[in-house]
Amino acid sequence: VxxxxxxxxxxxxxxxxxxxxxxxxxxxxxxxxxxxxxxxxxxxxxxxxxxxxxxxxxxxxxxxxxxxxxxxxxxxxxxxxxxxxxxxxxxxxxxxxxxxxxxxxxxxSAFMLEGRNLDAPGTVVMPVLEGSRPLMVEIQALVCPTNFTMPRRMSAGIDQYRVNMLMAVIEKNAKMRLYNYDAYINVAGGIKISETASDLAVITAIASSYKGKKLDSRCVVLGEVGLTGEIRSVNGIDKRINEAVKMGYTKAIIPNVNLKSAMQYENQIEIIGVSAISQAIEEALVK
CATH class of the missing domain: 3.40.50.300 (P-loop containing nucleotide triphosphate hydrolases)
Structure with a gap:
């Protein structure tokens, strides 16, 4: 009907x-x-x-x-x-x-990442959980100097208020002057992400675009970020890492508190535990 x-x-x-x-x-x-x-x-x-x-x-x-x-x-x-x-x-x-x-x-996961530009700054991959199903998605960030008194902050696929909060956390804890920069965040493929596990991926994408340095294309990033810049645990870490392994990723940056649950995959993927956003940004950016 x-x-x-x-x-x-x-x-x-x-x-x-x-x-x-x-x-x-x-x-x-x-x-x-x-x-x-x-x-x-x-x-x-x-x-x-x-x-x-x-x-x-x-x-x-x-x-x-x-x-x-x-x-x-x-x-x-x-x-x-x-x-x-x-x-x-x-x-x-x-x-x-x-x-x-x-x-x-x-x-x-392969469908969502098809056509991804591996050489461009500001793009990162994270495994999200849609119900009980892991799905690899690309988060993109574009940060550029503004010509306006008030910088523009726009997002598609992620809550706008969450993005504003994360940018404030970056300014305070990663010492990046974003107050005179426009910022645009997008989740490729039209996916909407509501879980806070995407926080760290958004932050690393913003940092990558701001610094003009690309992120490791074979690395996945995930973790919830608190107001003091600390990295908090996420649920379903084993399913997320398993999906990253199946998709051929060789490095995963995850919350330090989730390390124990993820170490079963240590022979298949390099797992790096982080406890602060500055540490995560340093690990994610290509040296």
Missing amino acids: DSIQTVYSGQISSIAGSVNQIKNSTLMLVNAAKKSDTALFIVGHVTKEGSIAGPKLLEHMVDTVLYIEGESGSSFRILRGVKNRFGSTNEIGVFEMCDTGLIEVTNP
Whole structure:
């Protein structure tokens, strides 16, 4: 049914798309599907905030809620489950929009890193966790002198307020004068990162662009950063390092407190534990 906001029942004295119409039409469809033992897909609109348009009750009336995410200019799509009565929601599906429809991407990490410029400053790779699935993504930073009184700070794929905070941490703890520089942060491929494990990758990308020095192209960087510049632990370190090994990376810069969990891979990848952002920047930049 595409879409539930356009379905109209003559039994309800209100226009299509109203709360009563959506609620009662969904109830009728669900009852009909259960009586006939038929699988039913209901397509719904979303708001600007990304939640289902209409009454919140709509999510409680169905067995599974799935979201398709992705930027309008990108062929990359993520199918994410936020509710599942019959299984886990800690999984995602990765697809590419082709002429024949959505096609599964069997190796999303390679797909996301395709076309990466290895010789340019300001680009770093980190393994993010999408549910329980590790995914290698490229974080890009462009830092340049500003011509404005107030420097511009923009980000795509990472929370803007988080980026502003990280830039303040860099100025204070890495002694970089960023107050008269514009800064643009981007997650390649249209991926949205909400986890704080990306903090250290963002900081090293900014430092690389600011100094004009490229980062080691076979190195992954991850870690949460505190306001005093300390590097805090991240979850799922074993899955992240394993994905980096599978993708052929030879060096991983991780929080010092995660070293013990990651040492099972020490024969496959060089693992460097760091406790401060200045140390991480020094290790990540090509000498």
